[in-house]
Amino acid sequence: MASIAVIGTLDTKGAEIAFVRDEIAARGHRTILIDAGVLGSPAVPADISRAEVARAAGADLPSLAAANDRGSAVATMAHGVRAVVLDLRDRGSLDGVIGIGGSAGTSIATAAMRALPLGIPKVMVSTLASGDTRGFVGVSDITMMPAVVDISGLNRISRGVFVRAAAAVCAMTDARVPDAATDKPLIAASMFGNTTQCVEAARAVLERAGFEVLVFHATGNGGQAMEHLIDSGQITGVLDVTTTEWADELAGGVMSAGPDRLGAAARTGTPAVVAPGCLDMVNFWALETVPEKYRDRRLYKHNANVTLMRTTPEESATLGRTIAERVNASTGPVAVYLPLRGISVVSAEGGPFHWPEADAALFGALRSHLRSGIEVHELDTTINDPAFAHAMAQGLLDLVAAARPSARRA
Numbered sequence: 001m002a003s004i005a006v007i008g009t010l011d012t013k014g015a016e017i018a019f020v021r022d023e024i025a026a027r028g029h030r031t032i033l034i035d036a037g038v039l040g041s042p043a044v045p046a047d048i049s050r051a052e053v054a055r056a057a058g059a060d061l062p063s064l065a066a067a068n069d070r071g072s073a074v075a076t077m078a079h080g081v082r083a084v085v086l087d088l089r090d091r092g093s094l095d096g097v098i099g100i101g102g103s104a105g106t107s108i109a110t111a112a113m114r115a116l117p118l119g120i121p122k123v124m125v126s127t128l129a130s131g132d133t134r135g136f137v138g139v140s141d142i143t144m145m146p147a148v149v150d151i152s153g154l155n156r157i158s159r160g161v162f163v164r165a166a167a168a169v170c171a172m173t174d175a176r177v178p179d180a181a182t183d184k185p186l187i188a189a190s191m192f193g194n195t196t197q198c199v200e201a202a203r204a205v206l207e208r209a210g211f212e213v214l215v216f217h218a219t220g221n222g223g224q225a226m227e228h229l230i231d232s233g234q235i236t237g238v239l240d241v242t243t244t245e246w247a248d249e250l251a252g253g254v255m256s257a258g259p260d261r262l263g264a265a266a267r268t269g270t271p272a273v274v275a276p277g278c279l280d281m282v283n284f285w286a287l288e289t290v291p292e293k294y295r296d297r298r299l300y301k302h303n304a305n306v307t308l309m310r311t312t313p314e315e316s317a318t319l320g321r322t323i324a325e326r327v328n329a330s331t332g333p334v335a336v337y338l339p340l341r342g343i344s345v346v347s348a349e350g351g352p353f354h355w356p357e358a359d360a361a362l363f364g365a366l367r368s369h370l371r372s373g374i375e376v377h378e379l380d381t382t383i384n385d386p387a388f389a390h391a392m393a394q395g396l397l398d399l400v401a402a403a404r405p406s407a408r409r410a
Contacts, residue, residue, distance in 0.1 A: 014043025023166035121172030223257030244278030269332030320365025
């Protein structure tokens with residue numbers, strides 16, 4: 001019998017949440033009903049009351065209700081539900097979680113879900129599930145299920161949605177991923193179209209050495225997902241070829257991974273090799289979406305929907321300093337690799353973004369701001385040259401071997 005947490009506001013969505021709870025119980029699983037409401041009286045009793053949830057957030061429920069501040073109440077209860085769910089997980093009393101709600105309920109329940117490790121089943125029935133759900137899902141494995149109609153009573157539409165949602169979380173919880181005796185240690189790699197050749201060649205070297213390589217597309221969400229997985233402790237080494245998301249973070253492009261990019265390997269001590277792949281470009285959507293202040297810059301139409309903007313020498317110097325600062329924070333083995341003849345396909349000689357002065361500013365800032373003890377490998381190649389790919393891959397194998405003697409050389 002699995003234990004499935006059911007999260008919702010039992011004052012406004014009590015009947016609907018109780019229906020889902022009963023459907024899960026009918027399938028033979030234990031339920032833990034968590035009340036995230038604040039103001040009205042619960043329509044059904046909870047296993048973990050709203051007062052307990054508020055206390056878990058360090059708050060007092062009567063004071064929270066008296067303040068009559070919906071935004072603050074939602075934030076507090078989200079914090080409390082997150083703490084409650086993590087405690088259930090830590091005690092071995094959580095096998096899956098399902099939430100039902102509108103905007104507030106979705107915000108509360110998904111905050112808890114995002115805190116849980118990958119692999120724990122997470123289903124969110126939401127009135128917001130058909131829109132932009134990135135803020136709710138983040139880099140987690142949450143399944144968003146549209147409520148179709150508002151969560152306001154049980155009817156022929158909502159009953160069907162709730163039954164299938166209950167069946168889904170039960171089926172996910174029942175599923176067992178077999179432990180493969182052949183599972184290999186994991187390497188995380190960052191890739192863009194402009195660095196594909198490098199990553200593919202490096203991956204072949206790493207796979208021959210007995211590793212499994214997970215490739216993340218450096219489009220913002222991909223970088224965040226990679227950082228999240230590194231933080232989880234499942235990654236043995238990092239092949240960070242494509243740090244381009246920092247260019248978008250600096251210049252306001254559409255593919256920023258946020259200010260924590262390059263942070264996970266540094267704080268966890270995970271062996272890493274880092275290159276300035278595609279820091280020559282900032283990403284925007286179609287040409288007409290490029291901000292007016294950038295219209296006179298060097299632009300390249302990558303395709304009908306993506307426009308690239310070349311970083312200037314000044315921006316490149318800032319990026320070099322930024323990358324160095326992140327690498328300097330590393331608590332584990334790390335090395336930097338510089339391809340002196342081009343950091344992407346389009347910045348190699350003859351390409352539309354070829355700008356030696358910008359690359360020199362990037363490389364110079366990186367060199368001058370790296371702390372002593374961090375090795376810098378400069379190769380007279382482009383980033384996609386097989387020699388550069390092999391050097392990065394072998395360098396990572398050496399770092400991993402130093403941290404883990406059982407690692408093998410290619």
